[in-house]
Amino acid sequence: MGRVVAWLTKRSGRMKGISEVIVVLTLILVAVVAVFAIRGWLAGQQSRMTNIDMAATTYNVAYGSSGMIIISLGVRNNLPNQLQVQAVNITLNNGTVINLPGGQATITPSLPYTINAKSDGSFTITINLGSTPPSVGVARITVQVQDTASGQSQVITAVGGG
Numbered sequence: 001m002g003r004v005v006a007w008l009t010k011r012s013g014r015m016k017g018i019s020e021v022i023v024v025l026t027l028i029l030v031a032v033v034a035v036f037a038i039r040g041w042l043a044g045q046q047s048r049m050t051n052i053d054m055a056a057t058t059y060n061v062a063y064g065s066s067g068m069i070i071i072s073l074g075v076r077n078n079l080p081n082q083l084q085v086q087a088v089n090i091t092l093n094n095g096t097v098i099n100l101p102g103g104q105a106t107i108t109p110s111l112p113y114t115i116n117a118k119s120d121g122s123f124t125i126t127i128n129l130g131s132t133p134p135s136v137g138v139a140r141i142t143v144q145v146q147d148t149a150s151g152q153s154q155v156i157t158a159v160g161g162g
Contacts, residue, residue: 054079057143057158067129074122077115085113087144094136
């Protein structure tokens with residue numbers, strides 16, 4: 001510390017006395033400013049980071065006769081607490097959107113459905129399109145989930161096809 005004081009106080013060959021208390025206070029001030037600058041930078045970086053998905057979803061599609069589509073949907077809970085599957089939205093390649101629970105399709109087990117921590121849930125979705133041409137298929141499936149502990153919701157796009 002004495003060398004720091006000597007270096008800070010040396011002017012044109014002669015030593016001038018600066019109190020060690022002043023030097024310590026100056027170093028503390030510099031450290032506080034550096035901490036706030038780093039904190040601000042980290043906050044900016046955190047806002048740019050991607051969020052971790054609460055769940056991972058996959059699906060397989062089988063096409064039956066008479067416009068029947070059967071979807072096997074798997075949902076993996078990535079959280080350390082329970083996760084509730086609240087809704088499933090299916091977009092067909094002709095632009096039709098099917099919202100579950102409701103209308104044109106059935107899902108087993110019914111929604112909302114709770115999945116335990118770090119576990120999997122499996123769903124079977126049956127869509128009866130009737131006289132719709134057989135070329136209609138599933139374009140996209142999204143699943144809305146909610147963390148039962150925090151109440152935070154997330155919409156996740158399922159991966160798969162068939």
